[in-house]
Amino acid sequence: MRTYCRICEAACGLVVDTDQNGAPVGLLPDPDHPLSRGFACAKGTRFLEVATHPTRVTHPEVDGFPVSWKEALSTAAARLRQVQGRYGRHAVGVYIGNPMAFTTLGAAATFAFVRALDTRNVYTSGSQDCASKFAGSTLVHGTPLIHPIPDFDHTDLAVVIGSNPFVSQSSFVSLQDGPRVFDRIVERGGHIVWVDPRRTESAAHCGEHLAIAPGTDAWLLLALLHLLGPSPPHHQHVHGTEQILARARAISVKDAGQRTGLGENAIRGLAEKIRNSRSTAFHMSVGAAFGGFGTLAYVALQALIWVTGNFDRVGGSLFSPIGHWQGRVTSRHRQTASRIGGFRSILSALPGGVLADEITTPGEGQIRAMVVLAGNPVRSVPGGDRLQDAFDTLDHLVTVDLFRNDTGRRADVFLPASSWLERWDLAATAVPFHTEPIIPMAGPVIPTQGKSRTDLQILSGLAWALGHRRLWWRLGRWRVDGLLPRPSFGVRVRRLRPDRYLRRHRVQFWNEAIAGEVTRLTSAPEPASADFRLLTRRRNVGHNSWIHGGRRDGTAECVAWMRAEDMAGIGAHDDSTITVRSIVGSVSLPVRARAGVAPRTVVIPHGLPDLNVNTLIPSGVDAIERISGQHIMTGIAVDVFALSAPPTVG
Numbered sequence: 286m287r288t289y290c291r292i293c294e295a296a297c298g299l300v301v302d303t304d305q306n307g308a309p310v311g312l313l314p315d316p317d318h319p320l321s322r323g324f325a326c327a328k329g330t331r332f333l334e335v336a337t338h339p340t341r342v343t344h345p346e347v348d349g350f351p352v353s354w355k356e357a358l359s360t361a362a363a364r365l366r367q368v369q370g371r372y373g374r375h376a377v378g379v380y381i382g383n384p385m386a387f388t389t390l391g392a393a394a395t396f397a398f399v400r401a402l403d404t405r406n407v408y409t410s411g412s413q414d415c416a417s418k419f420a421g422s423t424l425v426h427g428t429p430l431i432h433p434i435p436d437f438d439h440t441d442l443a444v445v446i447g448s449n450p451f452v453s454q455s456s457f458v459s460l461q462d463g464p465r466v467f468d469r470i471v472e473r474g475g476h477i478v479w480v481d482p483r484r485t486e487s488a489a490h491c492g493e494h495l496a497i498a499p500g501t502d503a504w505l506l507l508a509l510l511h512l513l514g515p516s517p518p519h520h521q522h523v524h525g526t527e528q529i530l531a532r533a534r535a536i537s538v539k540d541a542g543q544r545t546g547l548g549e550n551a552i553r554g555l556a557e558k559i560r561n562s563r564s565t566a567f568h569m570s571v572g573a574a575f576g577g578f579g580t581l582a583y584v585a586l587q588a589l590i591w592v593t594g595n596f597d598r599v600g601g602s603l604f605s606p607i608g609h610w611q612g613r614v615t616s617r618h619r620q621t622a623s624r625i626g627g628f629r630s631i632l633s634a635l636p637g638g639v640l641a642d643e644i645t646t647p648g649e650g651q652i653r654a655m656v657v658l659a660g661n662p663v664r665s666v667p668g669g670d671r672l673q674d675a676f677d678t679l680d681h682l683v684t685v686d687l688f689r690n691d692t693g694r695r696a697d698v699f700l701p702a703s704s705w706l707e708r709w710d711l712a713a714t715a716v717p718f719h720t721e722p723i724i725p726m727a728g729p730v731i732p733t734q735g736k737s738r739t740d741l742q743i744l745s746g747l748a749w750a751l752g753h754r755r756l757w758w759r760l761g762r763w764r765v766d767g768l769l770p771r772p773s774f775g776v777r778v779r780r781l782r783p784d785r786y787l788r789r790h791r792v793q794f795w796n797e798a799i800a801g802e803v804t805r806l807t808s809a810p811e812p813a814s815a816d817f818r819l820l821t822r823r824r825n826v827g828h829n830s831w832i833h834g835g836r837r838d839g840t841a842e843c844v845a846w847m848r849a850e851d852m853a854g855i856g857a858h859d860d861s862t863i864t865v866r867s868i869v870g871s872v873s874l875p876v877r878a879r880a881g882v883a884p885r886t887v888v889i890p891h892g893l894p895d896l897n898v899n900t901l902i903p904s905g906v907d908a909i910e911r912i913s914g915q916h917i918m919t920g921i922a923v924d925v926f927a928l929s930a931p932p933t934v935g
Contacts, residue, residue: 324463343735382660391740417579447572484881499920525795564600636914668904
């Protein structure tokens, strides 16, 4: 049986490995899949372990006791109605985790459910990783769902900023044949430049590494615009090019070299490589997105793609026609603003960084109850223990999930969801990032575990219990997998064609919001040289901060990385214990010397079962990028010192 992975945009093809009796025993990369071409990372190939894990919750619970679905849904609905009836519709908040983005029916049901609740207090994991990219594309294209797709298959030069695809595939892109696409660039005589504060596994594998200071990517991109934009192309549908180039020319390349830590010569050298390349594919991922100026960096990146002649071109960046259609659909999203800080919503979602304050600050619209869908905000939203303490004050908490994670353990009603191996799916939300003309589709490949239900069934049942008696809620309560098509790989769509985007669509590289971000960037003080800076890193089998109860095999990876010289400076050595302390919290863990880590930098993995790096990252209004609501999650100032005591978690 064939299926595909629903952990990220890549949608890698998988085949189910079975024993002699036909029972599933594992997942293997599908060598015939047109998207992934035989590649799949460990997060996908090992997901059968997650779906069948003995700690998974497969029966609905109320106040810790197993109950029927009817009782669970009626109890949850009654308590939510009580909260909204007493305190108003905004007293119920919703948090939507990353997995909901990759289930088409679940995502549609989530959108409808939020509209039925009629609350402005909607939060997603997006403000912890990609809200600045949504905001940047809204400014440039007028919709958050149009993004440049790097054509790595045909480029001569790849410039990859803040991404480590040899560990975590990357985001907002689907790599054909996985990260092996970069090997093919080298094989055909091309070149790769990795821009990252540390020499990642990807940079160690191939290409050239530029060790940029955390959070300074916008400085680099504006400096490249300064050097590469004297004679930009002109098009009747492209606006604001001269304005952004004028501000870029006002930035000294020497100053940018100092701010980024790269030096002027390295920036000029990169500009020369881009200028002399027949085609350049640029890509920016989360490492740059949450550095404090992610929106400006993403706008500047797309302006750089335009002025270098790589916009909507083979070997440069392409644009999906399906993204245009999805953009029109999402244009109906209601724009709201947070009570705390007045942040504008992106895709109807407010920044998670103010969620703790929205729960604890008295007044009209204070959150008194939460519905959490496939997420773990208590661990994945930064701010020390503030959000954990805030969740403990809620009148009511409903969670829809596979495991009783740190958030789910606080739930009054737990509604068990099926995994993606147990349901039908269509990768409609991921296809705007694919270069192959196919929308992956698959049906269930293992039996439903226990009494779990699909997200569509759960949300339809909850909406029905809340009194929303529309036809689609009635239909959604039934299992529809057997009625839906299951083609071999998916649905064929129109192939991406270059040189067509600007025939119908307008592009804007400058407005007052972008001008304000340039001013904020250039007026920001330089970081204190005595501070250490915190970086986080992904793990090969870690699934962000969502699942902790499903697999507990991350303990061996609970180690910080530093330069040997910096370790010697604080009296530490390999496997000694260090304490890392910020203004909001501290953690203690072993440390090891690691080549390629930038000076005065400490690197800690996130998504560990027993140590939460988000404890070190501040939250609240001042820790959020104003234009996008993106949490600032890299380059955090910390103190680091050695301990003789065993490691503890702060």
